[in-house]
Amino acid sequence: MKRILIIGATSAIATACARRWAAHEATFFLVGRNAEKLGQVADDLAARGATVYTHVLDLNHFDQHAATLDACYAALGQVDVALVAHGTLPDQKACEQDAQLAVQEFTNNGLSVIALLTDLANRMEARRSGCIAVISSVAGDRGRPSNYLYGAAKGAVTDFCSGLRGRLFKAGVQVLTIKPGFVDTPMTQGLPLPGLLLATPDKVAKDIVHAVEKRRDTLYTPWFWRLIMLIIIHIPGLIFKRLGL
Amino acid sequence: MSDNLYSWGRYPPHPQTAIPCHWRADIRQALADRVSRHGTLLPFGNGRSYGDSCLAASDQVLYMRPLDRFIAANWETGLIRAEAGVTLDEVLAVAIPKGWFLPVTPGTRFITLGGALANDVHGKNHHIKGTFGRHVPRFGLVRSDRDPLVCSTTENPEFYAATIGGLGLTGIIDWVELQLAPIRSSLIDATNVRFGSLDEFFAISAELDPSHEFTVSWIDCLARGKSAGRGIYMAGNHAEEGPLAYEDNAKLNVPFTPPFSAINQLSLRLFNNTYYRAHRAGRHNSRIGYEPFFYPLDRILNWNRIYGPRGFQQYQCAIPDANAAAATKALLDAIAAAHSGSFLAVLKRFGDVASPGLLSFPLPGATLALDFPQRGKITANLFARLDAIVREAGGRQYPAKDAHMSGADFRGAYPAFEQMITLSDPVISSRFWRRVTT
Structure with a gap:
């Protein structure tokens, strides 16, 4: 029986992961902003046979992270997998005109993750087991003009996790950085994404569950994004700045 | 998000714009939005209705599939x-x-x-x-x-x-x-019986239906003369022992729509003959998974695409018991004479368990279902002949499969439609409903 903490539990990718874990008996501690949606996700997992606890929290309230994690450990006793999946998709153009909005979006997608992981990492390190799986993004591999605010926040998360991985490795704790490409979710609804590259949340979830099982460090999902990003990060800066990607 | 949804038959070819519904609360918002804009919409599930009953009069559908909890x-x-x-x-x-x-x-x-x-x-x-x-x-x-x-x-x-x-x-x-x-088990104890005529079908059905929960028959709709009405009767019950296993077998896919229909006179005759002969004469028992028993076509994802860009129509009707044998024979004769027909021709006897719905399709009798490539006038002429036989026999067509039935036929066969008009929601309408009520 796996004991699983999910932050941002109403996100489509998190839900799809949870359903896969629920198929093999699991206890969940779900954290999300919206109580009604969180309740609907919890009901779904409970009907599938899981034991579910919920906790309403806006992750931007850093001062409440410790109390949330206390409640989680009180409910689960131990955390085998912590999936950090919360986030928003900023409007890049708006962020270019509004510093406050830019900082807010950076907080949503970057700082809140770093704040949470700082506390969580210490608890996992002390217990010397488990997995911290963090949904970053291919967008964090190299800043592009079309969404560099999101990219910068995810890049910070990726780098933070890289360092954390090296530290927690000694304690036997896995840190998995997940880099999805384009996923067909409510978050990306309305974006003109290329259909051929668009993956379903369940396909991404299947890869995530597998990567947790295999104790991987970094996951590109679907797999071909590893190749795409390999090319993108090697394009010389002189050319890259002219591509307008 | 794919926003070009079609019905399963891809005919009539009206692409639907999807308004996705991710949370239950989204529904009220979508309806309120229609009210304020004096528009209409239609809920759309997974797009398996064949004709235009799943197409909105406004071509804007509330896409319900994301509501999957x-x-x-x-x-x-x-x-x-x-x-x-x-x-x-x-x-x-x-x-x-x-x-x-x-x-x-x-x-x-x-x-x-x-x-x-x-x-x-x-x-x-x-x-x-x-x-x-x-x-x-x-x-x-x-x-x-x-x-x-x-x-x-x-x-x-x-x-x-x-x-x-x-x-x-x-x-x-x-x-x-x-x-x-x-x-007790997800397996099915299945029995296949090959029959040479419609009379034989009705005799086997009367004998075996009561002792088998699941029964259906495949009919060779191209066979004429001596072989007319031949087919395979398939019956089954849930097995009493065996594993409880969800089956999701490796699937084939039709990844794109070919420029023309792969279903033609030659491929149909070949398939029907081969399929009939693949079953030995007499009765044969086997224990098989529920998936091949209930869902043989689900193994080929997007199989509807093989009919090409013009799509296809399914013709499904129900005929009351008293006229079932004669009308079924007349329908099959008309189809064979038109040199048209499908590899998926299905015949089954409905029971007399009453349905709770006002507009439910089944009635005590026989139901026949066939797919036809969409061929304009040729299809329309054949369907007109079939409609006349069904009307004469006191039967009716199935709205979920339909893209052609006349308003008069619908209103004659589903007299409760008047109650439906008063109970339907003011901001919901479908192309089917507009077609059969006006």
Whole structure:
């Protein structure tokens, strides 16, 4: 029986992961902003046979992270997998005109993750087991003009996790950085994404569950994004700045 | 997000713009939005209705498939409650390991609970269990003109009856309660019987239907003369022992629509002959998985594309018992004479279990279903001949499969349509409904 903490539990990718874990008996501690949606996700997992606890929290309230994690450990006793999946998709153009909005979006997608992981990492390190799986993004591999605010926040998360991985490795704790490409979710609804590259949340979830099982460090999902990003990060800066990607 | 949805037959070819519904709260918002814009929409599940009953009059549909959560489940009693966009396949994945199966299932598991209820679908066990709606004690209905309703035989009974088989017109079904059927194994004890004529079919059906929960027949609709009416009768029961295993076998896919239909005179004759001869004469028993038994076509994803860009129509009718044999023979003769027909011609006897829905399709008698490549006038002429036979025999067509029936035929065969007009939601309308009521 796996004991699983999910932050941002109403996100489509998190839900799809949870359903896969629920198929093999699991206890969940779900954290999300919206109580009604969180309740609907919890009901779904409970009907599938899981034991579910919920906790309403806006992750931007850093001062409440410790109390949330206390409640989680009180409910689960131990955390085998912590999936950090919360986030928003900023409007890049708006962020270019509004510093406050830019900082807010950076907080949503970057700082809140770093704040949470700082506390969580210490608890996992002390217990010397488990997995911290963090949904970053291919967008964090190299800043592009079309969404560099999101990219910068995810890049910070990726780098933070890289360092954390090296530290927690000694304690036997896995840190998995997940880099999805384009996923067909409510978050990306309305974006003109290329259909051929668009993956379903369940396909991404299947890869995530597998990567947790295999104790991987970094996951590109679907797999071909590893190749795409390999090319993108090697394009010389002189050319890259002219591509307008 | 794919926003070009089509009906399963891809005819009539009206692409639908999807308004995705991710949370139950989105429904009220979408309806309120229509009210304020004086527009209409139609709920759309997984797009397995063949004709235009799933196409909105406005070509804007409330896409319900993302609403795919379970709400509650009692695995002691098998009573589940789930959002309307959950598919039968998703129910099977969760329910089978716990010893439960769908009480009624059509020939595809890729339909939503909301769609199953709105079309009051039937399956191979109609003669024992009746329609899908009989196993839905309660459901939720969200309307544009009042607060959300819970519907059952005792709560809002008029909306309960009108919504079962109500083609999505009475409101948006947001959740469905379903009483599952207990099973000991997910395997099926199947019996195949080859028959040489329609008379033989009706004799075998009378003999074996009572002792088999699931029965259906495949008919060689191209055979003429001595071989006319030949086919395979397939019966089955849930096995008493064996594994409880969800089956999701490797699938074939038709990845794109070929520029022309792969279904023609030659390929059909070849298939029908081969399929008939692949079954040995006499009776044969086997124990097989539920997937090949119930869902042989689901193995080929997007099989509807083989009909090419013009699409296809399914013709499904029900004929009352008294005229079943004669009318079925007349229908098959007309189809064979037109040198048209399908590799999927299905014949089954419905039972007399009454359906709770106002506009439910099944009636005590026989039902025949065939697919025809869409060929303009040729198809229209054939369908006109078939319609005349069905009308004469006191039968009716199935709205979920339909893209052609006349308003007069619909209103004659479904006299409860007048009640439906008063109970339908003011901001919901379909191309089918507009066609048959005006």
